[in-house]
Amino acid sequence: MGVAGQGGFPRTGETLSLRPMRLLIIEDDREAVAYLVKAFREAGHVPDQASDGLDGYALAQEGDYDVLIVDRMLPKLDGLSLIRSLREQGVTTPVLILSALGQVDDRVKGLRAGGDDYLPKPYAFSELLARAEVLARRRAGPGAVVEATAYRVGDLELDRLSHRVTRAGHEIVLQPREFRLLEYLMRHAGQVVTRTMLLEHVWDYHFDPQTNVIDVHVSRLRAKVDKDFEHPIIHTVRGTGYVLRVDEARGPGTAS
C-alpha cells in the first residue's frame, strides 16, 4: 500500500484547487518539513510549521487552518493524543495523519483518534497534495454537511437519486461500480484524485493493488463518458491519478 505512482511535483496546470489552502504541518523531521513547505508553496498553498506536538497543538488551536498535517510520532505530545485533544476542544479542522507505521490497524487507530485521512510514509508528494486538497475542500463549502443530490461538470450530469448519467443530453449507461467511480470523480471535480484514493473510496480497500487495476476501470469509464465527445472530461495526471474537469474552460466543474 501507499505507493501512489511516481512522485514529483505536479506540472503547472495540473493543480487545480479552488483557492490557496492554509496548512499546518506538524512534523519533527526538519528536512521533511522543509521539503513539504517548499512543495506546498510551489503548489500555491500557504503552509505553516510546528516541530513538536505542543507547539503544533497551540498553533492548531489558534490559527484558522484548512488542513492539519500531523506526524504520528512527535516529541512532547504524540500525534494521536494531539488530535484527540484538539477534537475534545471542539477543533474540527480536517487532519491528515502521516505515519511511518502504515498498516491497516494503525490506520484504524489514527482515524479512531479523530483523524480524517491517513497516509503511510514514504508517500509521494502528489498523493499528499491530492488528499490535503480533498480534505480542505470538504471543509470549505456548506456542501461538506449536506451531500449534493446531483453533480454537473460541463455538459456531464449525474443524478445520485435516479442514478442517471447524461452527457449533452445523451444518456450514458453505467455499471454500479462505474457509477460510483464517476460519482467520486465528479464530487471532487477539479481536484486530483489518486489511484489509492479511488481504491479507498470506491472499493473501500486500503491495500496496494499491485497492478494498474484502477487504470483499467477508469479507461472503461472513459470509453463511455468521453469517447464520443470532442472534449474529454476525465484527464490523467501523470504519475499521480486523475482529474475531472472541462478542458476549454480550464476551470473546475460546478456541483449543483
Add this chain to the structure above:
Amino acid sequence: MTPLDDAPAGRLGNLFRTTAFKLSFAYLVVFATFALLALGYVAWNASRALDDQMVSTIEAEINGLSEQYKLGGLRRLISAVERRAGEPGASLYLVTNAAGERIVGNIDALPTGLIVDPGQTEANYARIGGTQTLEHRAIMQIFVLPGGFRLLVGRDVAERDRLRAVIVRTFGSSVGLVVLLGVFGAWFIASRVLKRVDAMTETTRRIMAGDLDGRLAVAGTGDELDRLARNLNAMLERIGELMRGLRDVSDNIAHDLKTPLTRLRNRAEEALRTAETPDALRTAMEGVIEESDGLIRIFNALLMIARLEGVNAREDFQTFDVAAVVQAVAELYEPLASEQGLTLHVETEGAPLILRGSRELIGQALANLVDNAVKYGGPSGEIRLSAARAGEALRLCVADSGPGIPSEARGRVLDRFVRLEEARSRPGFGLGLSLVNAVVRLHQGTLALEDHAPGLAVVITLPAGDPTGG
C-alpha cells in the same frame, strides 16, 4: 535473590525458603493446633463425664443413707455406713459429731474445717489404715444431720486422674507424631519440588546464556509444574519462531533491497553522467522515482509479512462476509482480466460466508492471487474464483488455465513459501504468495497448490470459527 547468585546458599537454606516448605509448615501448624484443640475437648469432656458419674453415684449413696436415717435415725445410719465402708471398692463415708470428730467411716483425716460447711467439694483426705498424710483426693458431699452431726459421702478420684494422665500422654505423643510426620512430609515434598524447580532454573539459565534450543523437562505427571514447563516450552518455541522470522525478514530485506538499490544508484549515476537536456534528465529522474517506488513496495510487503507473523495482528479481527470480498475482488480485477483476454468467473456458494478475521487482509490475499493468475495464467483462457463452505471451514479457490506448476515441483514451491529466501528469486511472485501465506496463517488456515488440469489452483482453507466472537 536473583537466579544468578543463589548457588552457594546451601541445600537446607534453600529448602527452608521454598514455597512448598513454607506451605507445608503452615499446614502443619494449623493441623497441630486443630489436633490439640480436638484432643483437649475430648479430654475435658471425658473427665467431666467421669465427674458427673461420681456425683450421681454419691447422690445415690446419699439417697440410700437418708432412707436408713429416716427409718432408724442416727444409729441405723451409722450401722449402714459401717457396713458399706467395709465393702470392697467402696465409696468414702464419714459421720462426725457437731465438733467434727469421727464417729464412723473409712476416712481418717480431712483438711481442717472442711466438714463444717455442707455441700459438694473436692478435697484431699487420708484413708483409714494408710498414712496420715492427705495424699488421696476425692469428690465429697457433706450433709448436716439434726443434732449437728455431719454425714460425708465421697468417691476417690484416682481413677479419673489416671484416665486424665492417659489422655494427656496420648495427647502429647499424637501431637508429637503429627509434628514429626508433618516436618518429614514437608521436607519430602519440598525437596522433590525443589529438585524439579532447580532443574528448571538450571535449564532457563542455560537458555538465557544463549542455548535457545534448550527445553524444560516435563515429568509427565500433568501437575502444575508440568503445565508450567509445557507452557514455558511453548513460549520458547514461539519466541524461537519469531526470532527466526525476524532473521528471515532481515535477510530478505537485505537481499531483496540490495538489487533494486544498486539499480537505483546506477540509474542516478548514469543520469548525472550522460543526461544533457532537461528532458533527458526528467526521464532519468522519473526512472529513479519509479525504481524507488518499487523498493518501497517490496519493503512494505516484507514489513507487512513480518507484522502478520507478529503477536498482535489479530487485534482488529472482525466478522465479515467472505463471499462479498470475493465478489468485490473479482469485480476489481474483471476489467484487467478481460483486457488480457482472460475471462474471470466467480462462484460463491451459500453466501453469506461469515468469517472472523481481517477483511482487508483477505481482500489483499485474494487480490494477490488473482493478480498472479492474470500475470502468469497464460495469454488467454479463464480464471475461476470461488468461495464455498466445506464442512466447518471455508474454501476459497483461485484457479487459472495457464501452464500451472508440474506436480513434482509443487511441493518445492510450497516449501518456498515457508522459506521466504528461495521465493525471492522472482520478486513479485514470491512476495505476493508469501504475503498470501502469511495472511492465511494469521487466520489459522492452510494454503495448498492443486492441479487445475490445465492450470494452477490455489486453495485457501480457513476455519470458519464462531461468528459470535472468539
